[in-house]
Amino acid sequence: MPKNMADRLLEAVDEKENPSVVGLDPRIPRIPNHIKREAKENAFSPFEAVKLAIIEFNKGIIDAVKDIVPAVKPQMAFYERYGSQGAVAMEKTIKYARRQGLFVIEDIKRNDIGSTAEAYAEAHLGEVECLEGKKRAFDADFITVNAYLGSDGIEPFLNVCKKENKGIFVLDKTSNPSSGELQDRKIEGNGKVYELMAELTDKWGEELVGERGYSSVGAVVGATYPEEAEKLRKMMLRNLFLVPGYGAQGGTADDVIPCFNEDGYGAIVNSSRGIDYAYEKEEYQEYGPEAYEKASKRAALDMKEDILKSLEKGGKVPDGW
């Protein structure tokens, strides 16, 4: 049996001794001016200028963090915002990051049923049939999915994961203030909605468990809900958690520790704005917008240290680190 996607990601986590990942959320107003100036000069249209600016900005960050983090997490909304040119920027970002040896978790929260979900799965994780032969479109390593539609909205993603040896993270307990409106509701004769989702996620992943005991089917569990995370960690021993909400959303390093298993694995903590726009922060001001990528590198190192300290405090540093 080959290593599954969780094994491969955890190998990279071990290599970098770092379970934190960098979100790539390009926001045009916050991209440094020197990049936008050059993009404008080289573009034929407003959307093309945006595309060039995003690609350039992301390359700077990817180069700066590639030796620090195991993966990057581009958030599709910030690319799709600019239509098809934004989609080009996503394709190029994924390709560039993978070439630099990073895993790519494409945060797309897609969901649909049957052959429609299959189309999304092929687009983002697999191959698609063109007029002559097959091609790869976005080709990420992992994507996020939303399971409101139940199993037949997820199976097409599982099929592609099996075939292509890729992975998904299912939205379970999200990091936002109103996530409880539905997710915290108690189901009769059962746990809460997020607990039902945890059971389903565990079941969906059971045929995709790798050498290290983790499935290629993980769960999204927000850093902002440590109590729920602790409960979920015990229910989902073989599912990796993708943990948003650290940093800009208010989650601290201590808050994310319940997402880890006792052996120090099991969670991947994301920070986006805090790393991408570190140059705007007082503590990294010395770099200035022209050297934004150096500020991002510093912030990525600080995040790593911050999480490692809390892992240490919690007695959850992996053996051998």
Add this chain to the structure above:
Amino acid sequence: MPKNMADRLLEAVDEKENPSVVGLDPRIPRIPNHIKREAKENAFSPFEAVKLAIIEFNKGIIDAVKDIVPAVKPQMAFYERYGSQGAVAMEKTIKYARRQGLFVIEDIKRNDIGSTAEAYAEAHLGEVECLEGKKRAFDADFITVNAYLGSDGIEPFLNVCKKENKGIFVLDKTSNPSSGELQDRKIEGNGKVYELMAELTDKWGEELVGERGYSSVGAVVGATYPEEAEKLRKMMLRNLFLVPGYGAQGGTADDVIPCFNEDGYGAIVNSSRGIDYAYEKEEYQEYGPEAYEKASKRAALDMKEDILKSLEKGGKVPDGW
């Protein structure tokens, strides 16, 4: 107060005396060969060929049905499957359909939180800030959204709907076999999950109710669950239902009637495969693949008649039709 998006859609429903819409789900293997041949000749790359084939195929269908239906519903997955070139095909399809006087319901089931959901809303319904000035990306009339994340995943869409006078349909009770896994679960001290979603959807739409009493915030309710639809209809008097599942998924015209209010309004019934690939069906074989659009036109007329007959049977034909 200007007419809201529901008013405008219902005006078109009245004009065409038809509450059915055509889904645009391009599947390359089923697009007629003459279109694919020409696309291959004119394209520089495999994905560009796909793009050209999709646009041409869709134009044929749009031209054929534009006098029959009030709206089309392109399903994003079948465009996104082909990456950025697929996104171009979506942009062009939306633009072309709107120019032909059709409303466009972009079926994207997007979901995220805060400023991320805002990015999706701007991309698909509003304007986006580029390097110099604002532009429109996909610019549909309605989109579908998934509310697993609760109110702060929906508010950014509501804000853009208010500003741009556009609309959304929130996934409520979906048409697929496993939709009940989560959606039919009973919540303690409350109804089922889909009933909670109905309450929330009604609330989200309360500031967007138009002249005719319908909100620009509608709900997706599958044709395959007529009993649930009947219950939901009574709970959501001011929300339009977008009804998938008619035709290829097994829902009949009689099944969709509970989705309508007593006055004959309140639902928009979609058929995709049954119209797009009508030329493959025995009953429309006479047209052949070369005249696939004539088969689609015939099928769209037959669908209209089928639903009108059932509306008549149910005593729900709108006054004046």
